[in-house]
Amino acid sequence: MTLAQLRYLIAIADSGLNITLAAGRVHATQPGLSKQLRQLEDELGFQLFVRKGKSLDAITHAGEQVIERARVILAEATNIRSIAANLRNESRGELRIATTHTQARFALPAAIAALNASHPQVSVHLEPTRDADVLARLEAGQVDLAIISSTGAAPTSGIALPAYYWQRVIVTPSGHALAGRARPPSLTELAALPLISYDSSLRPESSLRQAFEAVGLTPQIAMTAGDADLIKTYVRAGMGVGILAEMAVRDDDADLDALPADHLFAPCTTWIVLRRDSVLREYTLAFIEFFAPHLGRREVARLMAGDQTNAAWANVPHWHGRHAPSRIQVA
């Protein structure tokens, strides 16, 4: 058993059991991986994968267990290299972030630009990931940190640092009846309109859905999209009223009206999630502080060490606090 064999094993598992693809990803040749996999299986004395003909068809039960352990080994090996890189003030490196479209499009650019200015040698990889898969990618070690939102409690896997709070807003075409009035819209009024929101609002545990159901209403979701830009496009086209994150409404949306909806829906928290026991590169800490200024090196170190005292929770800002005045109308 060697570190290379374990690395190949993980690459194969993460490439959908396609050895050729995995070989490319680890910058090696396909016969090399094939042979090393065989040798590992020989040494362990059982199959890690189920073969169908010559191809790999599935992961063995024992294979799953081994892969789980191998991930820990590779993560710790990376940690050791991070310790070394930090110690020698190595400025190059990469930062892999798994997050959702809204974060990547509206919340992250400022922080990434700042990081790029202060650490030009760091290449940032934004990995677009479906909501449900973000934490899995983090746990699998495919990314260095995850940025994800939730209503209420922090994600249970990994270590979650609260970055900021945000609210939903109601978006209509400019001049829509809803926007002109003195009184903010109610849930009942919204339920009568065709709504456009994120894909995740179709899930029964969606906080949007739950807000309606709590008062016995069923929203009429005319359309969903994974992407705030798409939602805005279809709102412009008159397909319905958009409900989306306040970060997604910007100055260049002059042809849209945005109404606050914090009286209707519970606030959301955006979390930075880190792997437990991971050693962070210096630039990762810098990025975290750019993104969430209340999370300085000291606070992150304390939270990573498992300190549950909520000192960091006290200063979590609302999204507004850190950016140019929003276009959201105050009713």
Add this chain to the structure above:
Amino acid sequence: MTLAQLRYLIAIADSGLNITLAAGRVHATQPGLSKQLRQLEDELGFQLFVRKGKSLDAITHAGEQVIERARVILAEATNIRSIAANLRNESRGELRIATTHTQARFALPAAIAALNASHPQVSVHLEPTRDADVLARLEAGQVDLAIISSTGAAPTSGIALPAYYWQRVIVTPSGHALAGRARPPSLTELAALPLISYDSSLRPESSLRQAFEAVGLTPQIAMTAGDADLIKTYVRAGMGVGILAEMAVRDDDADLDALPADHLFAPCTTWIVLRRDSVLREYTLAFIEFFAPHLGRREVARLMAGDQTNAAWANVPHWHGRHAPSRIQVA
């Protein structure tokens, strides 16, 4: 960085920074380790050890961190091999146990004999370890399980399974005044006598000491020894009254009188402690069940998974329950 390099690194750290000794322990040559260590340091770009002349003098701060990570890596590599060995019903193996003298001498022999009968290919290594170091050796991966006693709460490091309860007994030479009476001895009476007990009873947090101090008495410890046999020897010699674990009093101590002391001292619990996230060989589970029959495969699996429901706690036996009638007089 290779697994071998990390193994050598740990061996050196665990051999008191003596490379020659470490080389012997990993069955390799001294120049080999020396070179691999240098290569690892070159790759990481910093010194893992502080040199004094040619010798290793201390571990670097960064070295400590790397060693910590390397231990995790090696432990997980061992776990993978354990998965494999279990899967192929490998009957050979070794079981390394760190424990105190009393356990090794009086509590473990039956379980080890039973294990040897059912798994003759398993070689058991009893590692005599000072009380305070038992858990450190477990965490360092030098042993597979630790067996340790405490009054009250479970050890915090690792996963502690309660094996049995026990009490202290008062041991006197046969015919001693204390033993002949109708009433059991009081703390006040004991405090007036020269006592012989374990080394650990000198520590201020010792539960023996605390029992006396709770009622404002200071015991007169005439002598301590690490070893119940030594204590009994000096009790026989008339040097004083022994206070020791009930397991240490056996049928062949006919020339000693033993009085129960559970009305004076709080009960103790003996724990089996396992590393978190360790994969146990089948024979380790067998051993645990021999030693503590209420800890079957299912219970251990549940506790290892982090289940905090105290189902296993309900059936923890007292030492008496599992052995031939004790010689301890019931007052």
Add this chain to the structure above:
DNA sequence: CGCGTTTACGTCGTTCGTAACGATA
């Protein structure tokens, strides 16, 4: 016939042990 895996083979790099050297107490 294309895609993906395995087999075969030659080269290169690396590790390891032996032996000699060096430093330190």
Add this chain to the structure above:
DNA sequence: TATCGTTACGAACGACGTAAACGCG
């Protein structure tokens, strides 16, 4: 001078890549 670590060297092993063969859809 004994102990421990480093350097030097040669042999052997093992990994890797290229090229060709094999199976499968």
